[in-house]
Amino acid sequence: MKTITQSMVTETIKKRATHTHKGSFGRLLVIGGNAQFGGAIILTSSAAVYSGTGLVTTATHSTNFASLHARLPETMVIDFQNDTELKKLIKTVDGIVIGPGLGEDKLALQVVQAVFQSIQSTQHLIIDGSAIDLVAAHHLSLPDAKIVFTPHEMEWQRLSGIPIAEQTETKNRKAQQKLQATVVLKKYHTEIYTNDTVYQLKLGGPEMATGGMGDTLAGMIGGFVVQFSDHEIQAILSATYLHSYIADELGKTQYVTLPHQIINQIPQAMAKFSKRE
Numbered sequence: 001m002k003t004i005t006q007s008m009v010t011e012t013i014k015k016r017a018t019h020t021h022k023g024s025f026g027r028l029l030v031i032g033g034n035a036q037f038g039g040a041i042i043l044t045s046s047a048a049v050y051s052g053t054g055l056v057t058t059a060t061h062s063t064n065f066a067s068l069h070a071r072l073p074e075t076m077v078i079d080f081q082n083d084t085e086l087k088k089l090i091k092t093v094d095g096i097v098i099g100p101g102l103g104e105d106k107l108a109l110q111v112v113q114a115v116f117q118s119i120q121s122t123q124h125l126i127i128d129g130s131a132i133d134l135v136a137a138h139h140l141s142l143p144d145a146k147i148v149f150t151p152h153e154m155e156w157q158r159l160s161g162i163p164i165a166e167q168t169e170t171k172n173r174k175a176q177q178k179l180q181a182t183v184v185l186k187k188y189h190t191e192i193y194t195n196d197t198v199y200q201l202k203l204g205g206p207e208m209a210t211g212g213m214g215d216t217l218a219g220m221i222g223g224f225v226v227q228f229s230d231h232e233i234q235a236i237l238s239a240t241y242l243h244s245y246i247a248d249e250l251g252k253t254q255y256v257t258l259p260h261q262i263i264n265q266i267p268q269a270m271a272k273f274s275k276r277e
């Protein structure tokens, strides 16, 4: 296993060119947040915006519109029940994050199926939370796209069939090869399985064990892959590194670090790494 290093992050987060605009830094669609889990999609959308994504649109349950806008005026919204609008929007984006707080009811399944039917092979698709469980429970075939799964160990058990106690590098690698997608297996010392290499994160700790922490990472990964799209794996590694780097920095003075606090620190952390040689 290769350790993710600081230099991988500095190589990815480049100083921005001057002749650019919001269209230069990626368009991302973030899908999730049912009536019960609205907070999850606020965190994912915020993480994407604070990671520097040029344009973010959030497809969520309409009960979340007001709270989402109050917390994050930078994002646009659509109702994820509007199948026609959703499919139209999918055509216009560089990447999609689906799953945080989506739930697993009939509507949630329809939303995942709509995305799988409409997505194109050039687009990034980050599958997190409830969407992972839906893929596992309904044995959904994966679309042709640049797919990243971000399961925690329990979600990985459901998706891969490997019990948590037996999730060894060899078994995980075999399951990743079968999926032909990148897998970010989240835990203490998160492991990232790509088609060629297995990476390990040596940062992060129990100060991060708060609901919403993974929803935040999904938004960061989405924001990074659409912004640094020529280097997809480097973008995934960098987002994962930075998420825990910020937590560890905050953890020097805080017993727990909250997802929204991590999000607030993303722009500063990105500036710090973009200036490192």
Ligand SMILES: NC(=O)C1=CN([C@@H]2O[C@H](COP(=O)(O)OP(=O)(O)OC[C@H]3O[C@@H](n4cnc5c(N)ncnc54)[C@H](O)[C@@H]3O)[C@@H](O)[C@H]2O)[C@@H](O)CC1
Residues within 6 Å of the ligand: 036, 037, 038, 039, 040, 041, 099, 100, 101, 102, 103, 129, 130, 131, 152, 153, 154, 155, 186, 187, 188, 211, 212, 213, 214, 215
């Ligand atoms: N504020 C919100 O709206 C929140 C919404 N959430 C959403 O709730 C839905 C269900 O996700 P959950 O993850 O809570 O439910 P799951 O049932 O998938 O997993 C949670 C359980 O898995 C077990 N587990 C074992 N190893 C683990 C590991 N390494 N990391 C985490 N859990 C591990 C734990 O016992 C834990 O209670 C997702 O869509 C998620 O995005 C959660 O993110 C919590 C916050």
Ligand SMILES: Nc1ncnc2c1ncn2[C@@H]1O[C@H](COP(=O)(O)OP(=O)(O)O)[C@@H](O)[C@H]1O
Residues within 6 Å of the ligand: 129, 151, 152, 186, 187, 188, 189, 190, 203, 204, 205, 206, 207, 208, 209, 210, 211, 212, 213, 214, 215, 216, 217
């Ligand atoms: N003890 C820990 N050590 C390191 N990282 C942790 C620890 N607990 C949680 N995390 C990190 O927090 C995130 C939790 O993800 P997840 O369980 O999907 O959260 P949620 O779905 O509630 O948003 C992952 O990135 C995981 O690595």
Ligand SMILES: [Mg+2]
Residues within 6 Å of the ligand: 128, 129, 152, 214, 215
């Ligand atoms: Mg999660």
